[in-house]
Amino acid sequence: MxxxxxxxxxxxxxxxxxxxxxxxxxxxxxxxxxxxxxxxxxxxxxxxxxxxxxxxxxxxxxxxxxxxxxxxxxxxxxxxxxxxxxxxxxxxxxxxxxxRMDRILELNPEDEVARVEPGVVNADLNAAAAAHGLMYAPDPASYRISTIGGNVATNAGGLRCAKYGVTRDAVLALDVVLADGTLIHTGHRTLKGVAGYDLTSLFVGSEGTLGIVVGATVRLKYLPTDIRTLAVFFPDMAAATAGVLALGAARVQPSILELMDGPSLEELDMRNGSSLARRGTALLLAQFDGLAAAQEAAVATTALAALGGNATLEDPGEAERLVDLRRHNRGMDVDSETTVGEDVAVPRSQLVHYVAALQAMAERHGVGVRIIAHAGDGNLHPTFWVADADAAKVAALNAALDESIDTALELGGTITGEHGIGQYKLRWLPLEQAEEVRSLQSRIKDLFDPQGILNPGKAIVRA
Amino acid sequence: MxxxxxxxxxxxxxxxxxxxxxxxxxxxxxxxxxxxxxxxxxxxxxxxxxxxxxxxxxxxxxxxxxxxxxxxxxxxxxxxxxxxxxxxxxxxxxxxxxxRMDRILELNPEDEVARVEPGVVNADLNAAAAAHGLMYAPDPASYRISTIGGNVATNAGGLRCAKYGVTRDAVLALDVVLADGTLIHTGHRTLKGVAGYDLTSLFVGSEGTLGIVVGATVRLKYLPTDIRTLAVFFPDMAAATAGVLALGAARVQPSILELMDGPSLEELDMRNGSSLARRGTALLLAQFDGLAAAQEAAVATTALAALGGNATLEDPGEAERLVDLRRHNRGMDVDSETTVGEDVAVPRSQLVHYVAALQAMAERHGVGVRIIAHAGDGNLHPTFWVADADAAKVAALNAALDESIDTALELGGTITGEHGIGQYKLRWLPLEQAEEVRSLQSRIKDLFDPQGILNPGKAIVRA
CATH class of the missing domain: 3.30.43.10 (Uridine Diphospho-n-acetylenolpyruvylglucosamine Reductase, domain 2)
Structure with missing residues (x-):
C-alpha cells in the first residue's frame, strides 16, 4: 500500500x-x-x-x-x-x-472435477456435468439462479446434503483475492490432500469477509442411474419426525428427506393448486437414488408403515413436481417484518421435541408457524408470521423467533444450518459461540483484513 | 501469563x-x-x-x-x-x-454422532458403533491402533475415503486446548451448521501446531448391509489404472478401490505365503457395499473385462484377508534410510501417466520401486528402496524421491494425500505452496501460538 x-x-x-x-x-x-x-x-x-x-x-x-x-x-x-x-x-x-465471471473453465470427467469462475450458476454447472453422467451435489433451493461463488461464500446446503454433503465437502481448491489485491490459490485438485492448513475450508462459509472467491475447483459425483421418490403421509408431525429416525434405524440413506407440516401443505396447495393437505397432515418426501433405489424405497415403505406412514411411490414426473414444490416453498416466503423464515438445525433425535416446542411457542405468542425441514440432517426452516405489522404483533413475532433460537440451542442445535449468519443473525451468534471463539474469529478477520474493508459487519461478531 | x-x-x-x-x-x-x-x-x-x-x-x-x-x-x-x-x-x-484419555463419552445412534476423548482407538469406536449398525468411516491402515486424536491431527484418510470421505468430513465439532491453556469448543453437534468461521476444519490436519484436540464429536454412517469384493487381475499396470477410470465411466462408486503392482504382490506373497503374483501382474481390489453391492460388482466386472481385467468375486473370508493384507502392506514398509514410502496424490486421469513415470524414474536412478494406491482418489503410496545404505545408493534413492514429487506436482498433484507434512516433508512443501500461502499459514500459526511452543517445526514452513 x-x-x-x-x-x-x-x-x-x-x-x-x-x-x-x-x-x-x-x-x-x-x-x-x-x-x-x-x-x-x-x-x-x-x-x-x-x-x-x-x-x-x-x-x-x-x-x-x-x-x-x-x-x-x-x-x-x-x-x-x-x-x-x-x-x-x-x-x-x-x-x-x-x-459476469460465469465461465466453466474446465470440466474433467476422468478427474471428476470442474474449475469454475464464481459467477457460474449452480444449475448451469449441473447441466454441463450431466452431459458426462456427473453432478455437482450441493443444491440450495436457489440452485437455478444462485452462483457457485455465493454458494461457497455461504457454505450452501440444500436437499441432497444428507447423502452427498454440503458445499464445503464439494470444494477442493479456491482462487481468492485478498483484501490488498493479492491472489492466492488454496487446496488441491486431487480428491485428497493434506498439505498445510485447510485455508480452503476457512474461506468456505466466510461470507466474503476474509477474501473474494474468484475461482473454485469442485468435486463432481456420479449422477444416479435410478431414482425413486416416496410421498409418505402421516396423521401427525410426531409420527413423521419419528419416521426420520426409523429410516436411520433401517440403515437406508435417502438422497432427499423433506418434512412438511399441515400448514405448509395447505400453503403449497393454495399457491399451486395441488391437493396435498387432503392426503395427510404431515408429509415426508423421501427420495432414494442409485442402483438400489427401488430396494431402499421398499425398505423405507415398510419401516414407515409401522409408524402409520402411508407411502406412495410417485411416478417420476409427479416426484419431480413434488420436489420442485418443496424447493420453491422457500421462494414464496420472502422475509419481511411480518414473515420470517428460520434456519436452525438440531440433532436428529431432537426433531420431534423441537417441532412440538415450535408449535407450542407459536400458540403461546399468538403467531402463526409452518414448518418445513431438511429432516435427514435435522435442519429446519420454520416460518413464523403475523397477519399485519402492528407493533404488538411484530413484537410477538420477534419474541417467538428469539424463543425458537433459544430452544434450538438448548437442544444442542445451531442457529444456522445452511443460510449463514450474514447481517440478520448476528444478534443470536453470541448465544451459540463463547467469547473465546468469537475472539479467535475476530483475530483471524484482522489477520486477513486489517483495515476491515471486506464485507464489514457480517458473518462474525467482532470481539 | x-x-x-x-x-x-x-x-x-x-x-x-x-x-x-x-x-x-x-x-x-x-x-x-x-x-x-x-x-x-x-x-x-x-x-x-x-x-x-x-x-x-x-x-x-x-x-x-x-x-x-x-x-x-x-x-x-x-x-x-x-x-x-x-x-x-x-x-x-x-x-x-x-x-490415556480413551473414553467414548457418548454414542448416540439417533443423532448418528459420537463424542470421544482423543485417545480412543479408531477400531474401538468402530466396534462400539457397529453394535448400533453404524460405523466411523475414516479407516487409516493403522486403524486398529491409531487414535481419533491422531487421526484428527493428520486429517487421516484410509481405504474407504473415495466413497465415505476423510477425517475432516467426519468431524463435526472439537474441544481444543489452546497454547495458553484456554479450552474452546468449535463446530456443532448437528449434521449441518454454518455459524462463524470453520475453526473445526482449521484444526483438523494442523498436526497439533494450533492447539491440542482434547475431544471430538464425529459423524457416524450406516454400516453397509451387504459387501461384495472383487479381485481383478490385469496383465499390466496401464490396464489396471485405466480400469479406475472405467469404473467412473460406469458410474459405480466402490467403497474400496486399491491398486497394487507386480512387485507389491510379490512382496505380499513373500511375507504372507499368499500366491497373488501368480494370478496377474497388477491387481485392482474393488469393494462395493450397500443394498446394490452385488449389482455394482456385476457392472464393474463387465466394465473391467473390456480392459483385460479378470475379476473374481471373493468369498467374504478371503475378501477380508485381501483387504487386510493391503492394509498391512504399509506396516511392513517401516521407513528407513534405504526404504521410503511416499504419499502423493494426482488427479485420477493422471494415474496411468504417473505410474509409468514412477517406473521409468526408478529404472533411471537404479532404485527399486513398488506401487500401491488408493486408486479411487488418486492417492499413491510408491515405496522406493535400495539394497544397502552406501552413500551413492542413498543419494540415488533421494534423487528418485525428489523426482517423484516434482512429477506429481507437474501433473497437478499434491505431495501428501493423507499422511501429512509432519517434519519429513517440509523440504517439499515450498514446491507445492506459494510464498503468499505459506505466509498466511505462518501468520495463522503466530495468531494461535505466539510463543511457537505447539509442535514447532511441523506441518507448515514458517515464512
Whole structure:
C-alpha cells in the first residue's frame, strides 16, 4: 500500500472507472437501489456508493487494491439470493458483482472435477456435468439462479446434503483475492490432500469477509442411474419426525428427506393448486437414488408403515413436481417484518421435541408457524408470521423467533444450518459461540483484513 | 501469563509433577527414547526432556499453562503411528501423550454422532458403533491402533475415503486446548451448521501446531448391509489404472478401490505365503457395499473385462484377508534410510501417466520401486528402496524421491494425500505452496501460538 491516506470519494470513483472498462461501474440510482439488498430481512437499509461488475480476476484485484488504498468497504455479491443479508450494502460501500465471471473453465470427467469462475450458476454447472453422467451435489433451493461463488461464500446446503454433503465437502481448491489485491490459490485438485492448513475450508462459509472467491475447483459425483421418490403421509408431525429416525434405524440413506407440516401443505396447495393437505397432515418426501433405489424405497415403505406412514411411490414426473414444490416453498416466503423464515438445525433425535416446542411457542405468542425441514440432517426452516405489522404483533413475532433460537440451542442445535449468519443473525451468534471463539474469529478477520474493508459487519461478531 | 520469564528446567519439572498425579510424568531414559519418534523417517533424532500422560482435559490445560509460562515446546502424541514425523520430539520439548484419555463419552445412534476423548482407538469406536449398525468411516491402515486424536491431527484418510470421505468430513465439532491453556469448543453437534468461521476444519490436519484436540464429536454412517469384493487381475499396470477410470465411466462408486503392482504382490506373497503374483501382474481390489453391492460388482466386472481385467468375486473370508493384507502392506514398509514410502496424490486421469513415470524414474536412478494406491482418489503410496545404505545408493534413492514429487506436482498433484507434512516433508512443501500461502499459514500459526511452543517445526514452513 503506497498511500494509505483516505482520498475523496470523487478521486476513488475516477480511479475505479480508469482501472475498469466501459459499463463496469455504476453510480446510477436504480443500480444502487437494486444492489442495496439481497433476499434477507432488512433491518438497516443502506445503498452502496457504487456498483462494480468484475469481468476478470485482474478486475477484482484492481478493485481491492483501490479499495484498500482508499479504505472503502467492499460487499461481494453473486446472484443476491442469500437470505441472511450477507450481501446487504453497508455505509459507504462498493458492491462488487461477480456474476459476469460465469465461465466453466474446465470440466474433467476422468478427474471428476470442474474449475469454475464464481459467477457460474449452480444449475448451469449441473447441466454441463450431466452431459458426462456427473453432478455437482450441493443444491440450495436457489440452485437455478444462485452462483457457485455465493454458494461457497455461504457454505450452501440444500436437499441432497444428507447423502452427498454440503458445499464445503464439494470444494477442493479456491482462487481468492485478498483484501490488498493479492491472489492466492488454496487446496488441491486431487480428491485428497493434506498439505498445510485447510485455508480452503476457512474461506468456505466466510461470507466474503476474509477474501473474494474468484475461482473454485469442485468435486463432481456420479449422477444416479435410478431414482425413486416416496410421498409418505402421516396423521401427525410426531409420527413423521419419528419416521426420520426409523429410516436411520433401517440403515437406508435417502438422497432427499423433506418434512412438511399441515400448514405448509395447505400453503403449497393454495399457491399451486395441488391437493396435498387432503392426503395427510404431515408429509415426508423421501427420495432414494442409485442402483438400489427401488430396494431402499421398499425398505423405507415398510419401516414407515409401522409408524402409520402411508407411502406412495410417485411416478417420476409427479416426484419431480413434488420436489420442485418443496424447493420453491422457500421462494414464496420472502422475509419481511411480518414473515420470517428460520434456519436452525438440531440433532436428529431432537426433531420431534423441537417441532412440538415450535408449535407450542407459536400458540403461546399468538403467531402463526409452518414448518418445513431438511429432516435427514435435522435442519429446519420454520416460518413464523403475523397477519399485519402492528407493533404488538411484530413484537410477538420477534419474541417467538428469539424463543425458537433459544430452544434450538438448548437442544444442542445451531442457529444456522445452511443460510449463514450474514447481517440478520448476528444478534443470536453470541448465544451459540463463547467469547473465546468469537475472539479467535475476530483475530483471524484482522489477520486477513486489517483495515476491515471486506464485507464489514457480517458473518462474525467482532470481539 | 503472570510470569513470562524462563525458569530453569528443574523448576518446570517440579511444577509439572505438582500439577499432575502419580505416574503422569516421566524423565526416565527408556521413556524418553520410546517417545522420541513416531513411525516417520528420522532425520534429526531428538529425545524429549520429559514425557507427560494427560488423563483429563484439565491436565492438558495445566500442562499448556506451565509450558506457556516456561516457554517449553510441547509435542502432542496419540498412538505415534504417524509416518511423517509429526510426533517426533524436538529440542527441549515435552511429549504430551493423550492415549490415556480413551473414553467414548457418548454414542448416540439417533443423532448418528459420537463424542470421544482423543485417545480412543479408531477400531474401538468402530466396534462400539457397529453394535448400533453404524460405523466411523475414516479407516487409516493403522486403524486398529491409531487414535481419533491422531487421526484428527493428520486429517487421516484410509481405504474407504473415495466413497465415505476423510477425517475432516467426519468431524463435526472439537474441544481444543489452546497454547495458553484456554479450552474452546468449535463446530456443532448437528449434521449441518454454518455459524462463524470453520475453526473445526482449521484444526483438523494442523498436526497439533494450533492447539491440542482434547475431544471430538464425529459423524457416524450406516454400516453397509451387504459387501461384495472383487479381485481383478490385469496383465499390466496401464490396464489396471485405466480400469479406475472405467469404473467412473460406469458410474459405480466402490467403497474400496486399491491398486497394487507386480512387485507389491510379490512382496505380499513373500511375507504372507499368499500366491497373488501368480494370478496377474497388477491387481485392482474393488469393494462395493450397500443394498446394490452385488449389482455394482456385476457392472464393474463387465466394465473391467473390456480392459483385460479378470475379476473374481471373493468369498467374504478371503475378501477380508485381501483387504487386510493391503492394509498391512504399509506396516511392513517401516521407513528407513534405504526404504521410503511416499504419499502423493494426482488427479485420477493422471494415474496411468504417473505410474509409468514412477517406473521409468526408478529404472533411471537404479532404485527399486513398488506401487500401491488408493486408486479411487488418486492417492499413491510408491515405496522406493535400495539394497544397502552406501552413500551413492542413498543419494540415488533421494534423487528418485525428489523426482517423484516434482512429477506429481507437474501433473497437478499434491505431495501428501493423507499422511501429512509432519517434519519429513517440509523440504517439499515450498514446491507445492506459494510464498503468499505459506505466509498466511505462518501468520495463522503466530495468531494461535505466539510463543511457537505447539509442535514447532511441523506441518507448515514458517515464512
Amino acid at each position: 503506497e498511500d494509505t491516506a483516505r482520498l475523496t470519494p470523487h478521486e476513488f470513483e475516477r480511479e475505479l472507472r480508469e482501472s475498469l472498462g466501459e459499463g463496469q461501474v455504476s453510480t446510477g440510482g436504480s443500480d444502487l437501489r437494486r444492489f442495496a439488498t439481497d433476499q434477507g430481512p432488512v433491518t438497516n437499509y443502506q445503498e452502496p456508493d457504487a456498483v462494480v461488475w468484475a469481468e476478470t480476476v485482474e478486475d477484482v484485484q484492481s478493485v481491492m487494491r483501490l479499495a484498500s488504498r482508499h479504505g472503502v468497504p467492499v460487499v461481494p455479491r453473486g446472484a443476491g439470493t442469500g437470505v441472511s443479508g450477507g450481501a446487504h450494502a453497508t455505509t459507504g460501500c462498493l458492491v462488487l458483482c461477480l456474476d | 503472570e510470569d513470562t520469564a524462563r525458569l530453569t528446567p528443574h523448576e518446570f519439572e517440579r511444577e509439572l509433577r505438582e500439577s499432575l498425579g502419580e505416574g503422569q510424568v516421566s524423565t526416565g531414559g527408556s521413556d524418553l527414547r520410546r517417545f522420541a519418534t513416531d513411525q516417520g523417517p528420522v532425520t534429526n533424532y531428538q529425545e524429549p526432556d520429559a514425557v507427560v500422560w494427560a488423563e483429563t482435559v484439565e491436565d492438558v490445560q495445566s500442562v499448556m499453562r506451565l509450558a506457556s509460562r516456561h516457554g517449553v515446546p510441547v509435542v502432542p502424541r496419540g498412538a505415534g503411528t504417524g509416518v511423517s514425523g509429526g510426533a517426533h520430539a524436538t529440542t527441549g520439548c515435552l511429549v504430551l501423550c493423550l492415549d
